[in-house]
Amino acid sequence: MPETTFTDFACPDCGTSLVAAEDAWSCGDCGRDYPVTDGVPTFVTDQPYWGEMPEPVMREALGNAREQGWEASLAAALPQGRGETFEYLTNPVRAQWAHFLPFPQGGRVLDIGSGLGAIAVGLAAHGFSVVAAEPVDLRARFLRIRAEQENLPNLYPICASVFEIPYPDGTFDGIVMNNVLEWVAYSKPDLSPGEAQQAALAYLLRKLKPGGHLHLVIENRWGPVLFAGMKDPHGALRFTTVLPRFAANLYTKLRLSEPYRTYLYSQGGYARLLRRAGFTDATFYGMMPSSRNYFYYFPLSPIGSLKYLLRTSFDPKHPGVSRLTNTVARLPLAARAFRHFIPDFGITARRPE
Amino acid sequence: MNVDRDLIPFVNDVLPALGVDGPSRPLQALLIKGNRKSVFPVFRRGDSRPIVIVKFARDPVDRPRIENEKAATDTLVAWMPGLGDDILAPGVVRDIGNGIAYARRASRGNPLARRISPVPAGTGPDLSEKHVDLAVGWLIDLQVSTRDRVEALGGRDTALETMRAENPAFAHLDPDTPAFARVAGAVADGTLPLVVEHGDYNPDNLFEDRRSLNVIDWEWGRIPGLPLVDLFEFALQSAKAAAIQGVVRSRPIGAEDVRAALGDNPFASHIRARVAGAADALSIPAPLASDLLTMHLSRYFPPDAVEGIVTELPEVAS
Numbered sequence: 019m020p021e022t023t024f025t026d027f028a029c030p031d032c033g034t035s036l037v038a039a040e041d042a043w044s045c046g047d048c049g050r051d052y053p054v055t056d057g058v059p060t061f062v063t064d065q066p067y068w069g070e071m072p073e074p075v076m077r078e079a080l081g082n083a084r085e086q087g088w089e090a091s092l093a094a095a096l097p098q099g100r101g102e103t104f105e106y107l108t109n110p111v112r113a114q115w116a117h118f119l120p121f122p123q124g125g126r127v128l129d130i131g132s133g134l135g136a137i138a139v140g141l142a143a144h145g146f147s148v149v150a151a152e153p154v155d156l157r158a159r160f161l162r163i164r165a166e167q168e169n170l171p172n173l174y175p176i177c178a179s180v181f182e183i184p185y186p187d188g189t190f191d192g193i194v195m196n197n198v199l200e201w202v203a204y205s206k207p208d209l210s211p212g213e214a215q216q217a218a219l220a221y222l223l224r225k226l227k228p229g230g231h232l233h234l235v236i237e238n239r240w241g242p243v244l245f246a247g248m249k250d251p252h253g254a255l256r257f258t259t260v261l262p263r264f265a266a267n268l269y270t271k272l273r274l275s276e277p278y279r280t281y282l283y284s285q286g287g288y289a290r291l292l293r294r295a296g297f298t299d300a301t302f303y304g305m306m307p308s309s310r311n312y313f314y315y316f317p318l319s320p321i322g323s324l325k326y327l328l329r330t331s332f333d334p335k336h337p338g339v340s341r342l343t344n345t346v347a348r349l350p351l352a353a354r355a356f357r358h359f360i361p362d363f364g365i366t367a368r369r370p371e
Numbered sequence: 372m373n374v375d376r377d378l379i380p381f382v383n384d385v386l387p388a389l390g391v392d393g394p395s396r397p398l399q400a401l402l403i404k405g406n407r408k409s410v411f412p413v414f415r416r417g418d419s420r421p422i423v424i425v426k427f428a429r430d431p432v433d434r435p436r437i438e439n440e441k442a443a444t445d446t447l448v449a450w451m452p453g454l455g456d457d458i459l460a461p462g463v464v465r466d467i468g469n470g471i472a473y474a475r476r477a478s479r480g481n482p483l484a485r486r487i488s489p490v491p492a493g494t495g496p497d498l499s500e501k502h503v504d505l506a507v508g509w510l511i512d513l514q515v516s517t518r519d520r521v522e523a524l525g526g527r528d529t530a531l532e533t534m535r536a537e538n539p540a541f542a543h544l545d546p547d548t549p550a551f552a553r554v555a556g557a558v559a560d561g562t563l564p565l566v567v568e569h570g571d572y573n574p575d576n577l578f579e580d581r582r583s584l585n586v587i588d589w590e591w592g593r594i595p596g597l598p599l600v601d602l603f604e605f606a607l608q609s610a611k612a613a614a615i616q617g618v619v620r621s622r623p624i625g626a627e628d629v630r631a632a633l634g635d636n637p638f639a640s641h642i643r644a645r646v647a648g649a650a651d652a653l654s655i656p657a658p659l660a661s662d663l664l665t666m667h668l669s670r671y672f673p674p675d676a677v678e679g680i681v682t683e684l685p686e687v688a689s
Contacts, residue, residue, distance in 0.1 A: 114404045117374050117411075117427075143429065144372075145469055316401035323401045325419030326412070347419070 024149055024174035026189075027052075030061050030182035043184075052184070056159045060177040061184045065153045069133070070103055071096060073156070080160045088164040092134070106310060107133060112196075113140025115315045115364050118303065120231050121146060125191030128225065130180050131198035135161040135173070141194065142173040149190075153179040180218050181205055187224040195222075196235040197309060200252055203279040211281040212291070219295030226369040232297060234365040235309050239282040241361040243308075252280035285318070285358060288365055297367035304360035315364060324353035372427055372468025374400050374411070382413050382423050382474055385463040389476045391422050400425070407433055412477065421477040424587075429470035435537075436590040437464060437473045443592030444475075447513075447567065450520055454513075459586060478587055480580025484573075484612045500641055503609075506577050507645040509584045510601055514566035515652050521565050521595045530565055530595055531555050538570075538591065540670040548674060550665035554597075557659055564653050568596020573608030598653050599646060599660055603667045606632035606642045624671040626680055633664070633684050647688040660688035 027036040027043055034047035043052045043059055052061050067073040075095045082091035092108065093100045106112075113136070121127060124145055132138040132150035134157055142148045142165075150165075150173060152158040158177040165173040178184055180195075180202050202218040203211035222232060237244075237251070239259045244250065250258045255273055258266040259282050270278040283291060289300045302319070305312040306327070316323050328347035346352050372378065379398050386392075396415040403410040408428045412421035428437055441464045447454055448461050462475035483502050526533075531554070535541045544551060557563035569576075570591025578585040607624050610631035615622055633639050650660050664687045668677045 111404065111406060114402060114409050117372055117378070117402060117409060119373070120375070123373070123376075313404055314401060315404065317399055320399065320416050322417040322419050323399060323412070323414050326414070326421065327401070329419070 023147060025059075026186070027059070027184045028186040030178070030184050033186065035186075036184070055155065055177075056162060058155065058158045058162045058175055058177055059184070060155055060158075061182050062153050062155075062177055062179050065155070065177075065179065067156065068154055069157060070107060076156045076160070080156050080163075083160055083163045083167075088160065088167055092160075106136065108136050108139075110136055110140035110143055113137045113144070115233075115235070115303070115305075115312075116141055116144045116146075118315070118317075118364070118366075119144075119192060119233055120366060120368075121192035126189065127192040127194060128183065128185075128190045129194045129196070130183075130222075131195065131201075132161060132175065133157055135164050135175075137194060137196045138173055138175075139164070139168065139170065142170045146172070146192070148173045149185070150175040151178040151180075151183060153177065179205060181221060183222070183225050185225060188227050190226050191230050192233060193222050193226060193230070194233045194235075197237075199234055199236055200280045200282055203281070211279045214279075215281060216291060216295050219292060219297065223296045223369050228369055228371045230369050232292075232367050232369075234288070234367075235305070235362065236288070236365070237282050237309065237362050238360055239284050239287065240359050242359050243361060245359075250280070252282075253278065285363065288363065292365070292367045296369070298370050300365055300367040302357075303364035303366075304357065305362040305364055307361060309362035309364075312362070318357045318360065318363075321353040321357065324356055328352060328356055372429070372470055372472070374402075377468040378411060378425060378427070378472065379413070381465060381467045381472060382425060385465070385474050386423070388463050389423060389461070389474060391476055393422070423474050424477050426473045427467070427470055429468075434471050437471050439592060440473060440589045443567075443589040443594060446594055447517075450517055451513075459589075475587075478578040478580075478585035480578040480583075480585060482575050483577040483579055484575045484609075502574075502579065503638075503641055503645060505579060505582065505584055506572075506574070506605055507602060507649065509586070510569070510572065510605075511649045511652050514598060514649075517567050518564055518653070521567060524595060526595050527558055527561070527565065530558055530597075534593065534597070537593075538670075544666065544669050545674065548665075548669075550662040553662045554659065554666055557656075563655060563659055564598055565595035566598045566653065568593045568598075569601045570596065572601035572605045574605065574612055575608070577605075597663060597666075598655055599649060599663045600667045602642070602646055602649060603633075603664055606639075607671075610638075626672070626676075629668065629680050630683070633687060635685065639685075643685065643687060650688045655688075657686065657688045661686065 029036055029045035029048060029050060031050055032045060032048045034045050036043040036045055041054050052059055069076055079092045079095035093104055096104055127141055127146040128149045128151060129138040129141060130151050132152045135150060138148050138150035150161055152161060152175060155177045158175045161175040165175060199215055203214040206214035206217060209217060244259045247256050249256050253270055255270060258270060258278060261269065267278040270276060285302055292300050304316050304318050306314045314327060316327060325347045329344050378400060382398055398413050399416055400411040400413045407430060408426055411425040413423040413425060414421050441462055444459050444461055447459055460476035460478060462473050464473045483506060535544060569589060570593055571588055576586065576588040607628050610628040611624055614628060633642060646660060650657060665677055665681050668680060672680060
């Protein structure tokens with residue numbers, strides 16, 4: 019697939035088509051230049067490093083990736099080698115939910131917050147033409163090397179953030195946000211978290227073709243482990259997701275000296291958020307045990323398969339628990355209640371025609 | 372491959388061939404994520420039990436495995452038609468989307484792995500004897516009753532080389548190691564019977580339903596294959612399942628699993644008794660049973676480690 023397929027850039031600032039210059043893309047209207055580093059066009063400025071590993075480790079992996087190969091260099095840089103972090107960061111199997119995506123065959127897809135490419139590579143393997151937008155340039159450059167070494171001409175990494183997508187409106191058949199929406203409020207400190215999330219969704223709606231779909235992967239505010247006191251994976255405090263927002267805000271200010279900005283929602287909450295941003299036809303899927311390492315991915319409606327999951331998915335090695343869940347699964351309202359407490363969601367929603 | 376565009380129409384199309392009938396309600400699927408393949412239980416809308424299971428693989432490397440599963444199950448169903456109704460669900464293979472799909476009727480019952488209860492470390496798995504007997508008894512009955520048919524197929528000359536070529540787990544197995552050489556000799560001179568080998572006979576692939584057994588996942592099935600190795604695999608995987616309690620499904624077999632499966636504990640004693648019974652039923656000399664175990668362990672351990680582990684164990688077929 020020629021690279022020109024992916025380079026119909028539009029200036030994120032003013033929307034004008036960009037033209038190729040030496041080692042940069044230039045906007046003839048507002049005069050901005052967007053540099054290209056190691057083949058990766060960069061559309062963000064002053065993005066602080068963020069990642070699952072410290073910046074020096076990422077630099078080391080990137081520095082050796084061309085010579086040693088991306089896998090070997092990353093495994094050598096990570097303290098646990100090819101352990102859990104390596105798998106999480108890189109394994110395209112995580113994108114197996116793509117079998118359910120309503121995107122057209124070979125469609126053009128934007129993966130936001132693509133990191134080292136676990137999801138983007140998975141989407142590319144499904145045959146989509148994937149633009150992988152990652153705001154941290156070290157990670158985007160690493161993914162570029164990975165795409166080259168894995169011979170994935172249909173994967174094109176760029177360095178861009180959720181509010182600075184360098185493509186004209188109506189470009190994409192599909193957009194994927196895998197565990198990203200909860201973080202976007204940090205990009206818009208002047209807005210409340212809810213407003214920032216709605217603004218991000220509304221912005222991405224414009225980037226979709228009419229009839230195109232957004233796919234979110236995100237935690238359920240009412241996930242059972244969060245109720246049970248597991249720390250919120252975004253704020254490192256317990257119970258913040260299940261507390262009322264004002265109480266969670268007060269709590270995080272007291273404990274962390276910062277406001278609560280990583281909002282999660284219930285099923286109804288996500289449906290409302292998407293509707294307010296202009297999306298229609300939100301369809302919910304459940305993920306268990308978690309979106310980070312799920313085993314089951316299933317539609318939340320109708321409820322027949324939920325009864326199956328109630329019967330089969332909990333602690334299958336323990337006969338007592340198995341008997342209990344079998345009994346519970348037969349209760350008329352059990353599956354209906356169960357779907358509200360699914361740990362994580364996959365959500366697809368459509369831009370109206 | 373898209374579920375709505377490819378998978379559901381495929382299943383609708385093959386329902387009659389799979390012998391699945393019933394009301395024609397719309398179908399829905401859920402995904403069980405695998406490391407290499409995706410598995411889709413398919414339901415009639417509103418039902419709480421799947422009617423069909425579809426295994427899908429995109430990687431060309433997995434294609435021969437899926438085709439092998441289809442071939443193995445078809446052979447067995449042709450040999451023993453009754454199996455197709457109760458024990459083996461015949462399937463249909465077809466290219467869909469950008470990969471290959473294998474659809475079969477959903478197995479009834481629960482995986483035998485669910486019958487393994489937690490036990491204190493070091494005491495061995497508390498897999499009840501009736502489940503061991505069910506799994507082992509079924510396999511031996513199958514292998515004994517199909518022995519003549521397997522022999523008639525031929526393939527003695529190439530059986531071991533085929534095994535090494537097809538299964539990466541055996542690729543490093545040195546033909547000059549004494550155990551391998553003795554097994555090879557016994558295969559060549561006919562001392563060792565060749566049988567139907569499942570190839571991945573672990574409790575997650577065995578479903579019990581009212582005392583009958585459904586056996587799935589014949590991807591590594593071999594006809595002709597080696598005797599006893601399925602029993603060793605069943606014992607090892609049962610021990611592992613008991614040890615990890617489903618928490619770390621991908622952990623490799625360790626030496627502690629071998630000791631729990633075949634060492635000095637009540638479960639292992641029962642397994643050894645069943646292995647001895649199988650060796651008797653198939654007329655396998657006891658020393659060859661140990662050689663087969665040594666060969667089988669070489670899937671999981673380097674040769675020098677295998678020797679040490681086997682030395683620790685009681686006689687396997689005693």
